[in-house]
Amino acid sequence: xxxxxxxxxxxxxxxxxxxxxxxxxxxxxxxxxxxxxxxxxxxxxxxxxxxxxxxxxxxxxxxxxxxxxxxxxxxxxxxxxxxxxxxxxxxxxxxxxxxxxxxxxxxxxxxxxxxxxxxxxxxxxxxxxxxxxxxxxxxxxxxxxxxxxxxxxxxxxxxxxxxxxxxxxxxxxxxxxxxxxxxxxxxxxxxxxxxxxxxxxxxxxxxxxxxxxxxxxxxxxxxxxxxxxxxxxxxxxxxxxxxxxxxxxxxxxxxxxxxxxxxxxxxxxxxxxxxxxxxxxxxxxxxxxxxxxxxxxxxxxxxxxxxxxxxxxxxxxxxxxxxxxxxxxxxxx
Amino acid sequence: xxxxxxxxxxxxxxxxxxxxxxxxxxxxxxxxxxxxxxxxxxxxxxxxxxxxxxxxxxxxxxxxxxxxxxxxxxxxxxxxxxxxxxxxxxxxxxxxxxxxxxxxxxxxxxxxxxxxxxxxxxxxxxxxxxxxxxxxxxxxxxxxxxxxxxxxxxxxxxxxxxxxxxxxxxxxxxxxxxxxxxxxxxxxxxxxxxxxxxxxxxxxxxxxxxxxxxxxxxxxxxxxxxxxxxxxxxxxxxxxxxxxxxxxxxxxxxxxxxxxxxxxxxxxxxxxxxxxxxxxxxxxxxxxxxxxxxxxxxxxxxxxxxxxxxxxxxxxxxxxxxxxxxxxxxxxxxxxxxxxxxxxxxxxxxxxxxxxxxxxxxxxxxxxxxxxxxxxxxxxxxxxxxxxxxxxxxxxxxxxxxxxxxxxxxxxxxxxxxxxxxxxxxxxxxxxxxxxxxxxxxxxxxxxxxxxxxxxxxxxxxxxxxxxxxxxxxxxxxxxxxxxxxxxxxxxxxxxxxxxxxxxxxx
Numbered sequence: 001x002x003x004x005x006x007x008x009x010x011x012x013x014x015x016x017x018x019x020x021x022x023x024x025x026x027x028x029x030x031x032x033x034x035x036x037x038x039x040x041x042x043x044x045x046x047x048x049x050x051x052x053x054x055x056x057x058x059x060x061x062x063x064x065x066x067x068x069x070x071x072x073x074x075x076x077x078x079x080x081x082x083x084x085x086x087x088x089x090x091x092x093x094x095x096x097x098x099x100x101x102x103x104x105x106x107x108x109x110x111x112x113x114x115x116x117x118x119x120x121x122x123x124x125x126x127x128x129x130x131x132x133x134x135x136x137x138x139x140x141x142x143x144x145x146x147x148x149x150x151x152x153x154x155x156x157x158x159x160x161x162x163x164x165x166x167x168x169x170x171x172x173x174x175x176x177x178x179x180x181x182x183x184x185x186x187x188x189x190x191x192x193x194x195x196x197x198x199x200x201x202x203x204x205x206x207x208x209x210x211x212x213x214x215x216x217x218x219x220x221x222x223x224x225x226x227x228x229x230x231x232x233x234x235x236x237x238x239x240x241x242x243x244x245x246x247x248x249x250x251x252x253x254x255x256x257x258x259x260x261x262x263x264x265x266x267x268x269x270x271x272x273x274x275x276x277x278x279x280x281x282x283x284x285x286x287x288x289x290x291x292x293x294x295x296x297x298x299x300x301x302x303x304x305x306x307x308x309x310x311x312x313x314x315x316x317x318x319x320x321x322x323x324x325x326x327x328x329x330x331x332x333x
Numbered sequence: 334x335x336x337x338x339x340x341x342x343x344x345x346x347x348x349x350x351x352x353x354x355x356x357x358x359x360x361x362x363x364x365x366x367x368x369x370x371x372x373x374x375x376x377x378x379x380x381x382x383x384x385x386x387x388x389x390x391x392x393x394x395x396x397x398x399x400x401x402x403x404x405x406x407x408x409x410x411x412x413x414x415x416x417x418x419x420x421x422x423x424x425x426x427x428x429x430x431x432x433x434x435x436x437x438x439x440x441x442x443x444x445x446x447x448x449x450x451x452x453x454x455x456x457x458x459x460x461x462x463x464x465x466x467x468x469x470x471x472x473x474x475x476x477x478x479x480x481x482x483x484x485x486x487x488x489x490x491x492x493x494x495x496x497x498x499x500x501x502x503x504x505x506x507x508x509x510x511x512x513x514x515x516x517x518x519x520x521x522x523x524x525x526x527x528x529x530x531x532x533x534x535x536x537x538x539x540x541x542x543x544x545x546x547x548x549x550x551x552x553x554x555x556x557x558x559x560x561x562x563x564x565x566x567x568x569x570x571x572x573x574x575x576x577x578x579x580x581x582x583x584x585x586x587x588x589x590x591x592x593x594x595x596x597x598x599x600x601x602x603x604x605x606x607x608x609x610x611x612x613x614x615x616x617x618x619x620x621x622x623x624x625x626x627x628x629x630x631x632x633x634x635x636x637x638x639x640x641x642x643x644x645x646x647x648x649x650x651x652x653x654x655x656x657x658x659x660x661x662x663x664x665x666x667x668x669x670x671x672x673x674x675x676x677x678x679x680x681x682x683x684x685x686x687x688x689x690x691x692x693x694x695x696x697x698x699x700x701x702x703x704x705x706x707x708x709x710x711x712x713x714x715x716x717x718x719x720x721x722x723x724x725x726x727x728x729x730x731x732x733x734x735x736x737x738x739x740x741x742x743x744x745x746x747x748x749x750x751x752x753x754x755x756x757x758x759x760x761x762x763x764x765x766x767x768x769x770x771x772x773x774x775x776x777x778x779x780x781x782x783x784x785x786x787x788x789x790x791x792x793x794x795x796x797x798x799x800x801x802x803x804x805x806x807x808x809x810x811x812x813x814x815x816x817x818x819x820x821x822x823x824x825x826x827x828x829x830x831x832x833x834x835x836x837x838x839x840x
Contacts (some may be wrong), residue, residue, distance in 0.1 A: 172456065199710055200710050203690070207687045210690065211684075214687050216665070217684045218687075219669075280691065
């Protein structure tokens, strides 16, 4: 006897296939930066075995300290979905003020400059939040304003610094030969890392960066959190300016300007999403290391340093193209 | 009569989103020179159907035929080329260009030569289309200078412009065209529809049943993603249509009506003269401790905005909101939360939760102070709290540390409810369509939670997808219409008002 089975007419609901692709992307974001870093280190060590010596490693790290400090602050702004394009200009301004103020007030110039830059960052954050001006525009305007102030204050000239007030920023800790700047940067990264790890700050930043409407409806203090991120970013920029003065013995209105691109490159290469809501300080450290090693690699390969910016530019675009979560964007502006 | 080939025939369209079935095999047709009415409750599938017809949504299965030929719509432009155009509820005209530019946007044809507008030709062609509907609007007017009603006319003319390309009669979809018009403007629109009939077919979607009955030749009733009835206006009246819209699938029992505990006499929330600019005016009501107050109203009645303003998410223009007799001035949801108010938004993915964050992080987000010692977040305590609520609400999840987005809709919603329940001092919970997109079992769980909350003295403002749900869950039902309170009905467990009585005050 044959039984004819009637299949249900309703078509089967297709399983959601999108998930796996997203999971792969997440994994890529998590491990890719470290893999890239290891590959770069290996490649350079093969080309030039001297690279793995303690001394040259420390030198590479030392030279990336300003980028590290700038990136730590700027990452916070990116995490909550904005961007701070003013960090390098603010660091330049800080270098000018430090150089101008040290003869008068000595070491007190350092905290003062950091506070001034923090206020500058806070102002940008407040304008962004209150006037609802896109952060890239506020900080692009800020970039010009801070550059202009630095130019006016310095009389468009390099301001030399003599004496040993900033000696602590550019020396080697005896016995071990560890650059003091690396320790300072490590301390700063640790503080930021601890705050992110042990307070609700990271959660607020990420919720705002992921979905600001949802964060608001959950009572996240979005305005305060964003302004705080800009403030810390400003303070970090000021501090980076101080570190730069320590190693060049001068402040100048364009001293740090070329650092903007490597800073943004370090953040996105480290795996922090440019759209916000994903990332952190650990990733940023890895990103900065990639940039540092890449710099060494370029010089080992005999590429003139004037080509560096080209690499950073391509790197930023490439890293974002590879990692951006397009499902989050209704359209790309 | 001869059998005519329908201008537009839709057969067995199905569309499923992750958790909900929006279209469940809709079939209908539009014949030449016909005005077809389309009605249904919120969530019946009307907007999905319209979006499918103009290619904004791709159906999972089923077919669309224009003039007897199957078509696949991949976007508005292609739908326009096939002869189907939509006049959007939220208008789609570009405000700062002229009427002529808008009408011929993307279909300029010979009005553009070598990349340059030939203004004379453009205006002449636009005038032709405006003449078709007998409109006196000048094609050279800047669109933003027109009244809302006039802009709607321009949209109609824009749809008619597709006629030239197809050499066949177009179908004009009108989505809630009268919702923003006053009486006189609506009259003008009805005249236009009559006029349109000679050169096009019209699909008319509206909440206003009297209008639908007046302008349509036939009316389709949508319910649960299906066309459940086809009627001719002469044979039915508004009451009959309402019955068809609501349906008869009232089982009642899963609403736990026997667990409805009478509310306290004490007033928790007192709203007086509340006005939200442009949406609702002079709203007055009291909410008692332990009471579930259902707010009924169609889209645009102002009920969503009212609830948002009570949560501090929308600024109010006038009026007082008192909690326990103390006047509240809420400038943000954060301020409302500090007053022990909670809100579950209708759009869970956009506003209700942060999909990429974990279940635990989502549960503790609004009341993070519960798991903090000073500024320090206690992860152990957070995990314990999350686990406790996962257990209490039987949230099905592999753990508290998985992204909430990976859970099913019902479990997501339970976690979103948990985030407010973690606070012992919760006084008022505002639920904006808390069962949207959930399956029957998950819905029952949410109903149970609402009952339990109310029994412990928490007051609830409830907006729901269906009227039965709203009536069954509420102690009282506040009905809103066009930004005003149009009625308040008592809904004790043994004497629930009929959905029709509520619907009559809504529409």
